[in-house]
Amino acid sequence: xxxxxxxxxxxxxxxxxxxxxxxxxxxxxxxxxxxxxxxxxxxxxxxxxxxxxxxxxxxxxxxxxxxxxxxxxxxxxxxxxxxxxxxxxxxxxxxxxxxxxxxxxxxxxxxxxxxxxxxxxxxxxxxxxxxxxxxxxxxxxxxxxxxxxxxxxxxxxxxxxxxxxxxxxxxxxxxxxxxxxxxxxxxxxxxxxxxxxxxxxxxxxxxxxxxxxxxxxxxxxxxxxxxxxxxxxxxxxxxxxxxxxxxxxxxxxxxxxxxxxxxxxxxxxxxxx
Amino acid sequence: xxxxxxxxxxxxxxxxxxxxxxxxxxxxxxxxxxxxxxxxxxxxxxxxxxxxxxxxxxxxxxxxxxxxxxxxxxxxxxxxxxxxxxxxxxxxxxxxxxxxxxxxxxxxxxxxxxxxxxxxxxxxxxxxxxxxxxxxxxxxxxxxxxxxxxxxxxxxxxxxxxxxxxxxxxxxxxxxxxxxxxxxxxxxxxxxxxxxxxxxxxxxxxxxxxxxxxxxxxxxxxxxxxxxxxxxxxxxxxxxxxxxxxxxxxxxxxxxxxxxxxxxxxxxxxxxxxxxxxxxxxxxxxxxxxxxxxxxxxxxxxxxxxxxxxxxxxxxxxxxxxxxxxxxxxxxxxxxxxxxxxxxxxxxxxxxxxxxxxxxxxxxxxxxxxxxxxxxxxxxxxxxxxxxxxxxxxxxxxxxxxxxxxxxxxxxxxxxxxxxxxxxxxxxxxxxxxxxxxxxxxxxxxxxxxxxxxxxxxxxxxxxxxxxxxxxxxxxxxxxxxxxxxxxxxxxxxxxxxxxxxxxxxxxxxxxxxxxxxxxxxxxxxxxxxxxxxxxxxxxxxxxxxxxxxxxxxxxxxxxxxxxxxxxxxxxxxxxxxxxxxxxxxxxxxxxxxxxxxxxxxxxxxxxxxxxxxxxxxxxxxxxxxxxxxxxxxxxxxxxxxxxxxxxxxxxxxxxx
Numbered sequence: 001x002x003x004x005x006x007x008x009x010x011x012x013x014x015x016x017x018x019x020x021x022x023x024x025x026x027x028x029x030x031x032x033x034x035x036x037x038x039x040x041x042x043x044x045x046x047x048x049x050x051x052x053x054x055x056x057x058x059x060x061x062x063x064x065x066x067x068x069x070x071x072x073x074x075x076x077x078x079x080x081x082x083x084x085x086x087x088x089x090x091x092x093x094x095x096x097x098x099x100x101x102x103x104x105x106x107x108x109x110x111x112x113x114x115x116x117x118x119x120x121x122x123x124x125x126x127x128x129x130x131x132x133x134x135x136x137x138x139x140x141x142x143x144x145x146x147x148x149x150x151x152x153x154x155x156x157x158x159x160x161x162x163x164x165x166x167x168x169x170x171x172x173x174x175x176x177x178x179x180x181x182x183x184x185x186x187x188x189x190x191x192x193x194x195x196x197x198x199x200x201x202x203x204x205x206x207x208x209x210x211x212x213x214x215x216x217x218x219x220x221x222x223x224x225x226x227x228x229x230x231x232x233x234x235x236x237x238x239x240x241x242x243x244x245x246x247x248x249x250x251x252x253x254x255x256x257x258x259x260x261x262x263x264x265x266x267x268x269x270x271x272x273x
Numbered sequence: 274x275x276x277x278x279x280x281x282x283x284x285x286x287x288x289x290x291x292x293x294x295x296x297x298x299x300x301x302x303x304x305x306x307x308x309x310x311x312x313x314x315x316x317x318x319x320x321x322x323x324x325x326x327x328x329x330x331x332x333x334x335x336x337x338x339x340x341x342x343x344x345x346x347x348x349x350x351x352x353x354x355x356x357x358x359x360x361x362x363x364x365x366x367x368x369x370x371x372x373x374x375x376x377x378x379x380x381x382x383x384x385x386x387x388x389x390x391x392x393x394x395x396x397x398x399x400x401x402x403x404x405x406x407x408x409x410x411x412x413x414x415x416x417x418x419x420x421x422x423x424x425x426x427x428x429x430x431x432x433x434x435x436x437x438x439x440x441x442x443x444x445x446x447x448x449x450x451x452x453x454x455x456x457x458x459x460x461x462x463x464x465x466x467x468x469x470x471x472x473x474x475x476x477x478x479x480x481x482x483x484x485x486x487x488x489x490x491x492x493x494x495x496x497x498x499x500x501x502x503x504x505x506x507x508x509x510x511x512x513x514x515x516x517x518x519x520x521x522x523x524x525x526x527x528x529x530x531x532x533x534x535x536x537x538x539x540x541x542x543x544x545x546x547x548x549x550x551x552x553x554x555x556x557x558x559x560x561x562x563x564x565x566x567x568x569x570x571x572x573x574x575x576x577x578x579x580x581x582x583x584x585x586x587x588x589x590x591x592x593x594x595x596x597x598x599x600x601x602x603x604x605x606x607x608x609x610x611x612x613x614x615x616x617x618x619x620x621x622x623x624x625x626x627x628x629x630x631x632x633x634x635x636x637x638x639x640x641x642x643x644x645x646x647x648x649x650x651x652x653x654x655x656x657x658x659x660x661x662x663x664x665x666x667x668x669x670x671x672x673x674x675x676x677x678x679x680x681x682x683x684x685x686x687x688x689x690x691x692x693x694x695x696x697x698x699x700x701x702x703x704x705x706x707x708x709x710x711x712x713x714x715x716x717x718x719x720x721x722x723x724x725x726x727x728x729x730x731x732x733x734x735x736x737x738x739x740x741x742x743x744x745x746x747x748x749x750x751x752x753x754x755x756x757x758x759x760x761x762x763x764x765x766x767x768x769x770x771x772x773x774x775x776x777x778x779x780x781x782x783x784x785x786x787x788x789x790x791x792x793x794x795x796x797x798x799x800x801x802x803x804x805x806x807x808x809x810x811x812x813x814x815x816x817x818x819x820x821x822x823x824x825x826x827x828x829x830x831x832x833x834x835x836x837x838x839x840x841x842x843x844x845x846x847x848x849x850x851x852x853x854x855x856x857x858x859x860x861x862x863x864x865x866x867x868x869x870x871x872x873x874x875x876x877x878x879x880x881x882x883x884x885x886x887x888x889x890x891x892x893x894x895x896x897x898x899x900x901x902x903x904x905x906x907x908x909x910x911x912x913x914x915x916x917x918x919x920x921x922x923x924x925x926x927x928x929x930x
Contacts, residue, residue: 154309160536217424
């Protein structure tokens with residue numbers, strides 16, 4: 001690991017990519033007799049945008065759920081910041097600095113955008129019950145600090161105008177943005193995005209891509225994302241893992257992946273002679 | 274006119290007024306801006322420090338006297354400070370519309386030979402970099418928001434706060450230079466250069482001196498009793514002369530506070546939180562507010578709705594009279610008080626207009642019903658008539674003499690004359706110095722005695738001495754039978770309907786009038802929702818038969834009302850169509866200030882006009898559109914052409930005699 005972490009480089013657009021921050025080693029995940037992920041290894045480097053792509057049912061979301069601690073693989077290990085991670089509950093993983101968004105939006109519909117994003121800060125509050133109830137001392141200080149952090153994110157994602165709007169009233173594209181805001185509020189070092197652009201129109205996709213790049217650039221957040229839209233993936237990511245039927249069939253820069261014959265066969269479905 | 278170049282009390286420039294305000298109102302708020310969810314505020318003392326730091330930073334960058342520095346961004350305190358800082362070192366600020374296309378921006382920046390630019394964020398930085406190759410002597414760019422700009426080459430690119438820091442660090446070295454340059458400023462130095470919106474041809478740079486701005490600010494502040502402690506809401510484009518007068522001229526003259534919204538989308542909630550005492554909005558903004566209110570009332574419960582209608586009817590009856598201080602019976606007053614409690618008060622609060630002491634509208638004629646609506650609520654909304662070339666004010670309505678169909682009496686120190694063709698001319702201390710580098714245009718607009726042609730036709734109302742504007746001189750025409758064709762008059766009547774966003778009337782030199790109509794997506798969309806009408810696009814909604822029926826009813830109502838005026842009864846609409854796209858500034862069909870460019874619309878849609886006149890029941894058409902990012906595309910549609918009932922004009926004989 002040590003030689004890897006010194007291996008930093010600068011991308012064409014001037015971002016610095018650091019060493020490996022997370023490594024998946026020989027992961028196998030089964031649901032009864034179904035093998036969702038079969039012996040997959042790959043790594044995620046500090047500061048990069050890493051995509052996981054593949055056709056429907058390839059095991060992409062399962063892979064993300066392994067990273068986020070929602071599933072525990074039967075075989076293989078997850079190394080985080082150089083240390084082997086024991087099986088742990090998702091909230092513990094979140095406390096370690098890994099935040100995520102969901103494919104089918106999991107926000108509190110009846111709560112305002114602001115309150116939803118504030119929930120992303122919950123694990124940063126340490127005030128006791130009494131302090132919370134009386135709204136004095138630590139609880140108050142923490143709330144002010146949390147609100148300040150949340151307002152910066154609201155400003156960053158340009159959702160000031162819907163700050164007080166109940167999430168249930170928002171259109172789909174904005175809900176996705178609110179979910180991103182909530183994940184960012186946790187100040188994650190790794191951000192997992194599960195199909196951030198699914199179901200969006202072209203303009204919403206462009207906006208979302210912009211925000212993903214900006215988050216990566218501004219906060220230096222490492223981003224792992226699953227995406228269907230090949231065009232978006234190739235434009236955004238530094239490196240791409242390609243999965244098919246639970247197996248890894250390609251890994252590399254967008255250009256490498258694009259020219260990988262296995263990937264062309266499996267994913268793009270183009271016949272070759 | 275003999276005028277000294279030194280103003281009384283040495284207050285001959287905006288930077289001089291700043292120093293006075295910092296002394297006199299040091300602890301009063303000068304600027305507020307909502308950011309990160311709370312209102313950040315700066316006192317006059319702090320403002321002076323911020324401006325001084327930026328001015329010194331500009332000196333450090335090498336800005337010389339007479340240089341043009343363009344300002345591109347939305348209303349933010351930083352930009353207002355930049356303008357005054359630029360003035361302090363003898364350079365000239367040139368605010369530019371931030372949403373102008375690269376081509377427009379290139380014209381303006383190269384026309385004035387801007388050497389520096391202060392811009393908001395990455396988007397504007399990119400735009401300026403794009404046009405930079407057309408500029409011969411461009412040197413440095415300063416941005417406020419660093420987001421996304423870290424990787425850019427920073428040899429000629431600087432962050433606003435860094436420039437200020439460098440200025441603060443160089444204070445000892447450069448302060449004497451700043452003082453030297455600042456003390457040179459007088460009434461004749463250039464205060465600002467603003468570009469016209471370019472309704473006709475390319476935008477021209479209007480040079481306004483300190484005398485223009487400060488004298489005008491002084492006169493008009495006294496006219497309306499504006500003073501320190503008043504609050505103005507700065508949300509209209511900074512490149513527009515009105516914003517410059519309100520947020521710089523009048524603000525620095527009186528020491529009133531300028532409030533900037535958080536973003537373009539939060540304007541209405543920010544307005545509500547601030548509750549300005551001095552407020553300006555062009556008619557479309559008031560129209561939009563009214564439309565929103567009406568939509569919300571339609572959706573409200575029965576009790577609320579009936580209360581609203583009951584008390585609004587009463588307000589229409591006595592509200593304006595109470596506002597003007599005319600006699601009203603005790604009972605009516607009592608009922609109005611009740612209405613204030615139940616309806617008017619909460620409504621004004623929702624609109625953010627509870628505290629408005631002086632409100633103005635201008636830019637185009639306002640529908641009388643719309644105007645009366647606000648007046649009847651007890652909001653002192655008045656009209657003014659102005660131009661960039663006049664430093665805004667030509668005429669304005671004094672308190673208590675407000676009418677929907679006039680624009681008021683000449684503003685203090687303004688002389689007005691109307692020539693034989695009906696065109697209005699004015700002369701005042703606010704009259705612009707010149708069009709930059711354009712002596713021909715200057716000469717054709719301003720004569721040697723200082724009279725300026727407005728291009729508007731109008732006359733003084735004999736009863737009250739107020740000016741009435743008919744239309745642009747070039748737009749007023751004649752129908753084939755010789756009767757008057759005044760398109761705006763009819764269009765404004767149509768636009769009062771919440772469903773109608775825009776209307777364009779044709780009929781000059783023709784035997785009858787026809788019209789294009791744009792529906793208002795908010796209002797019609799809401800109506801469609803309530804009536805279970807499904808639609809997938811603007812185009813589909815605009816072509817829906819039931820929408821067309823509703824619009825037809827509106828057109829026929831307007832025809833009835835137009836027929837009542839014998840002079841203009843010929844302008845009734847015989848046929849009309851609802852356009853399949855919104856008229857848009859990006860397509861050149863409107864100016865950035867949302868005025869229809871009649872000629873362009875007429876050329877672009879000539880096939881539709883022909884079809885309206887030849888009686889065909891429908892037409893297939895294809896229209897080119899430009900997207901916000903400059904790409905082009907086209908939309909095609911089949912439009913229904915409809916006949917509208919017109920009122921036979923019985924009075925025609927009388928009129929002909």
